[in-house]
Amino acid sequence: MTKRRGKADWLELGLKLLRDEGEQALTLERLCQDMGLTRGSFYHHFQNVAAYRTALLEQWLDTLTEAPIRQSQDAADALEELERLVSDLDHSLDLAFRAWARRSPEVAAAVQVVDARRVSYLTTLHRRTGHAQPVQLAELTYAVFVGAQTLGWVAGRPAFRALFQQVLAGLAVDPARAGV
Numbered sequence: 001m002t003k004r005r006g007k008a009d010w011l012e013l014g015l016k017l018l019r020d021e022g023e024q025a026l027t028l029e030r031l032c033q034d035m036g037l038t039r040g041s042f043y044h045h046f047q048n049v050a051a052y053r054t055a056l057l058e059q060w061l062d063t064l065t066e067a068p069i070r071q072s073q074d075a076a077d078a079l080e081e082l083e084r085l086v087s088d089l090d091h092s093l094d095l096a097f098r099a100w101a102r103r104s105p106e107v108a109a110a111v112q113v114v115d116a117r118r119v120s121y122l123t124t125l126h127r128r129t130g131h132a133q134p135v136q137l138a139e140l141t142y143a144v145f146v147g148a149q150t151l152g153w154v155a156g157r158p159a160f161r162a163l164f165q166q167v168l169a170g171l172a173v174d175p176a177r178a179g180v
Contacts, residue, residue, distance in 0.1 A: 005035060007045040011059045014052065019093040023100040023107075026053065057110040060097055064089050065114050069121050079125045091149045118142055 013034055017025040028049055032039055046052040068085040075081035101108040122138035131137050 005037060005041065007055070010035065010042065010045055010052070011055060014056050015059065015090075015093060018056070018096045018100070019090065022096065023104070026056075053106070057097075057107065060093065061110065061114055061117075064094055065117055069117075079122075079129065082121075082125070086145075091152075094149060115142070 010031065013031060014026055017030065017034070026049075028039060028042060031052075032042060035041070042052070046055065068082055068089070071085055072078045072082040097107060097114075098111060101111040119138050119142050122141050123134045126134035126137045126141075
């Protein structure tokens, strides 16, 4: 008995191909071949390849941005919970979207939306914990995250994470309250 394939299967395959081979692998022929299905099956779920790519961008936004935000927002220490959730994400996929963005205005716009959403949420968390400059701290935190992600340090370098936490703790101090 053949398993029915749905929209989620097409998206899962696309994300895998993007992560492993880049956006050039996202052709209709390749998708159908790897799924073992016809173009008709593809068009049953997506109006065209452009709609499919838009769905991939939406899936990425939801899975790697909105889901960790939803899961962390009610935690006692939301920033710590967010860090834990983010360290387990598919960072290679994030990097694949960033690479694709260099060649596609549509993807570049989606990356800007993702970056703005992440910085906005970090700002909210830093503001909630009383940091003196929550926007600047959020931007710095995110810039370090993207750099660490690019270097492969996010999930694989516990010493880096501990050092980063110490730096953030120092930046969080309001100089007026610290008597400086």
